[in-house]
Amino acid sequence: MSRLDQQMAFLTEVDRLKSVLRATTLCDGSRMENSAEHSWHIALYALVLAEHAETPLDTAKVIKMLLLHDLVEIDAGDAPVFGTHDTEALAVQEQAAAIRIFGLLPDDQAQAFRALWDEFEANESPEAQFAKSIDRMQPPMQNLASGGGSWIDYDVTQNMFETRIGPKINTGAPKIWAWLQPKVAAFFAGRG
Amino acid sequence: MSRLDQQMAFLTEVDRLKSVLRATTLCDGSRMENSAEHSWHIALYALVLAEHAETPLDTAKVIKMLLLHDLVEIDAGDAPVFGTHDTEALAVQEQAAAIRIFGLLPDDQAQAFRALWDEFEANESPEAQFAKSIDRMQPPMQNLASGGGSWIDYDVTQNMFETRIGPKINTGAPKIWAWLQPKVAAFFAGRG
Numbered sequence: 001m002s003r004l005d006q007q008m009a010f011l012t013e014v015d016r017l018k019s020v021l022r023a024t025t026l027c028d029g030s031r032m033e034n035s036a037e038h039s040w041h042i043a044l045y046a047l048v049l050a051e052h053a054e055t056p057l058d059t060a061k062v063i064k065m066l067l068l069h070d071l072v073e074i075d076a077g078d079a080p081v082f083g084t085h086d087t088e089a090l091a092v093q094e095q096a097a098a099i100r101i102f103g104l105l106p107d108d109q110a111q112a113f114r115a116l117w118d119e120f121e122a123n124e125s126p127e128a129q130f131a132k133s134i135d136r137m138q139p140p141m142q143n144l145a146s147g148g149g150s151w152i153d154y155d156v157t158q159n160m161f162e163t164r165i166g167p168k169i170n171t172g173a174p175k176i177w178a179w180l181q182p183k184v185a186a187f188f189a190g191r192g
Numbered sequence: 193m194s195r196l197d198q199q200m201a202f203l204t205e206v207d208r209l210k211s212v213l214r215a216t217t218l219c220d221g222s223r224m225e226n227s228a229e230h231s232w233h234i235a236l237y238a239l240v241l242a243e244h245a246e247t248p249l250d251t252a253k254v255i256k257m258l259l260l261h262d263l264v265e266i267d268a269g270d271a272p273v274f275g276t277h278d279t280e281a282l283a284v285q286e287q288a289a290a291i292r293i294f295g296l297l298p299d300d301q302a303q304a305f306r307a308l309w310d311e312f313e314a315n316e317s318p319e320a321q322f323a324k325s326i327d328r329m330q331p332p333m334q335n336l337a338s339g340g341g342s343w344i345d346y347d348v349t350q351n352m353f354e355t356r357i358g359p360k361i362n363t364g365a366p367k368i369w370a371w372l373q374p375k376v377a378a379f380f381a382g383r384g
Binding site: 002004007008010011012014015016017018019026027028030033034036037039040041043044045047048049052059060063064067068105109141142145175176179 | 194196199200202203204206207208209210211218219220222225226228229231232233235236237239240241244251252255256259260297301333334337367368371
């Protein structure tokens with residue numbers, strides 16, 4: 001296979017991410033969101049919101065990470081954040097998926113993309129922390145717009161949200177968490 | 193409204209791009225593709241294929257253009273390339289859409305995003321020409337994968353494809369067109 005053959009095989013394979021459904025709906029509640037359009041949406045979140053990070057970011061790197069971050073779901077599926085799943089088994093599936101999917105590319109690109117995904121998963125660099133925080137704050141934005149969405153489906157309470165999600169948004173994007181938190185609190189207060 | 197209020201209003205509004213359907217299907221032919229997941233897919237095309245451009249590119253700029261390039265379709269809709277539409281009327285609708293949608297952002301970002309979209313539309317810079325070519329070559333890739341797709345729906349012949357689409361791919365990405373052209377020719381030859 002030529003280099004272009006390998007690259008095109010990868011680009012055709014990743015089309016399948018459009019068929020991986022998430023727990024979150026569109027803002028109008030009309031249907032579940034898929035992981036490909038979600039990836040587009042949070043890449044745009046990063047482009048718009050990078051200025052609010054605590055340290056200057058390599059925004060292009062954040063965007064690349066977010067374009068790639070969910071590709072392993074083609075094999076491993078999306079694990080809803082408030083669902084129950086075997087974390088260790090999922091990690092094994094995602095590692096195998098990364099090997100298979102990035103492995104479709106020429107070696108140099110496979111390694112570069114894998115390094116971006118590993119950096120994202122490690123959640124240590126400023127770019128990874130910001131990307132992870134953005135990835136966590138888009139579903140609550142969708143839920144606020146649709147009137148509850150996955151919070152209702154998974155019986156989420158304000159306490160669950162503030163314990164399990166809030167700190168993850170706050171890690172990489174405290175200014176954005178400060179903006180979002182009162183809006184989420186108002187939503188749950190309104191549900192009584 | 194605070195700066196973050198404006199940015200979040202924009203990011204919520206653009207969710208509507210997920211409901212704009214294109215003439216192209218997914219590679220498995222299961223359903224029509226929407227413009228948000230298409231934007232993700234071609235941003236990834238750009239990341240993988242930028243090395244094949246004739247001149248070194250600012251790849252981050254190409255990706256940003258592609259993340260934004262279809263936002264006007266939220267108001268103006270997608271105009272299938274082999275369909276019939278009033279080009280002048282569509283241009284007017286898209287200009288109005290750009291003013292409204294980018295106008296949701298703080299002024300500096302609205303101007304920066306509008307400048308990226310204008311550069312893409314002008315199709316003159318190397319980044320815009322490459323982005324436009326990538327945007328034109330993803331639908332034939334989907335059609336080859338699905339067994340014809342929009343070519344069949346719109347009664348497209350090899351001659352129509354090579355006259356109307358080929359030159360547009362060739363402008364910004366001649367090496368990629370040289371790779372794609374024989375595959376498209378073989379498809380149409382197979383249909384007799």
